[in-house]
Amino acid sequence: MPSRSSVSQFFAIRAQWLVWLCALGGLTAPLSRALPTNHVSWLQWLVELAAHWQWVYATVGAVAMGLVAWTLRRRAWWLAVPALVVAGSFVWQPATLPPAAEPGAASAKVLKVSTANLNLDTTDFTPLRQWLASADAPDVVFLQEFTELAQRALDDDTAIAAHYPHRLAVKQSDPFGLAILSRHPLADAKVLQPATDLDTLRLRATLLWNGQPVHLSALHPMPPISSAFAQARDKTLEDEARHLAQAGGLSVMAGDLNTTPWALGLWAAEPAQMRRAGPAMPTWPNAWGWLSGLPLDHVLASQGWQLVEAHTGPDLGSDHRPMVVRLVAQ
Known part of the structure; x- marks a missing residue:
């Protein structure tokens, strides 16, 4: 022995x-x-x-x-x-937004933003509907892998329709359908179809919030299953960040970006002054509703914002956890 x-x-x-x-x-x-x-x-x-x-x-x-x-x-x-x-x-990670003090309970200056990958194979959207109909629901929600089933589930819910009367949605049968749900009006909606086989759908819109425009970009680039797809992902992030910088003012870019703070992709957005809203919180894979390893889901925001809070959202039955942030304009 x-x-x-x-x-x-x-x-x-x-x-x-x-x-x-x-x-x-x-x-x-x-x-x-x-x-x-x-x-x-x-x-x-x-x-x-x-x-x-x-x-x-x-x-x-x-x-x-x-x-x-x-x-x-x-x-x-x-x-x-x-x-x-x-x-x-x-x-050594890309820069994050500066922190802000918790505003008063009655403050209307806080914008609550979330991004959630719904998973192409999801058929039960009850957790999503309960979350979006709750008092804890975000002001703006970016959804990826948005399918016809997901759209039908949201359209049939009157509480969600009341919470989010403004939408820009493109359902698809592949993993690259996108949607933006908003409590506030959306203007200048634009759908950017893929230019090459390496690209994916993108959505752009302007949120009319508290009397000022907030430029939005929703995206879900291909995962880095090859070096070509990884480079295309980084170029997409760089292009969208540059587009928002040229638009000026407040802006938010969000989605399952299929990259982490330790790769090139998020660093490519830095020259355009886009900052991560929150630390590197793991959101994938969503194992047992609490255990994840990779921070793939991100909210990036322009320098005009400060970060009040960042956390992962509820388990929606997807392989991703939502990312939820609360932003305040400087």
């Missing part, structure tokens, strides 16, 4: 390997942004796929470091190196 010390050594050695593997995973984030996409796009793409999983590296790495520290005691000083590497990826 093996002794207690040999068992501890067995786990300690494997935990040390895990620590360094997680540190290597943490390094994929800066490396994916440093590699050129025009010469070695396939390599950049492969590194980026690994870079998305920083929450996993941090969680597994923390457990492994704890095990190593417990078994090695004072000889575990070297853990500071991989710990700094893994933590560094969470520090």
Whole structure:
């Protein structure tokens, strides 16, 4: 029968390997942004796929470091190196909106925005209908994977019709149907059909809110299943961010962007002064209604906004959790 010390050594050695593997995973984030996409796009793409999983590296790495520290005691000083590497990826992310104090309860200056991927295979929209008909419902909702079934479920609900009298919706039988639901009037609605096989549908509209326009962009680019799709996704994000910057004033861009803060995509929106509304909250996959690994669903907003609050929304029966943010104009 093996002794207690040999068992501890067995786990300690494997935990040390895990620590360094997680540190290597943490390094994929800066490396994916440093590699050129025009010469070695396939390599950049492969590194980026690994870079998305920083929450996993941090969680597994923390457990492994704890095990190593417990078994090695004072000889575990070297853990500071991989710990700094893994933590560094969470520090070096695209900029977020500045925080704002909680306004008064009666304030009408807060805009509550949500984005939710409904999942193409969803047939029961009861959780969605209950959420959108509740007092906690957002002012503006961006929906992805919007199908005919989803549209029918919303059209048949009088409470939702009363909550969201203003809509721009394009239902599709593939995963790229989109919708914008709003309590406030929408103007200048525009549907941008895909220009190439690498592109997906986009929606644009102007929200008339508190006497001022808010320019909206809804999108759901292709997932990075190849380097070509990853580059097309990044170009879409860059183009939409530039469009909103040219429009001027307040703007919001939201959707399942199929990227994380550790890849190129969200960094591409930075030159146009679009900022993430909230930290990197995992929203996919929605396992058991609470466990997720990748922050794929994002709300980006122009510099005229401040962030009051950001959190994930209720379980809608989809493989994604909604992202909900509350914004206040400066």
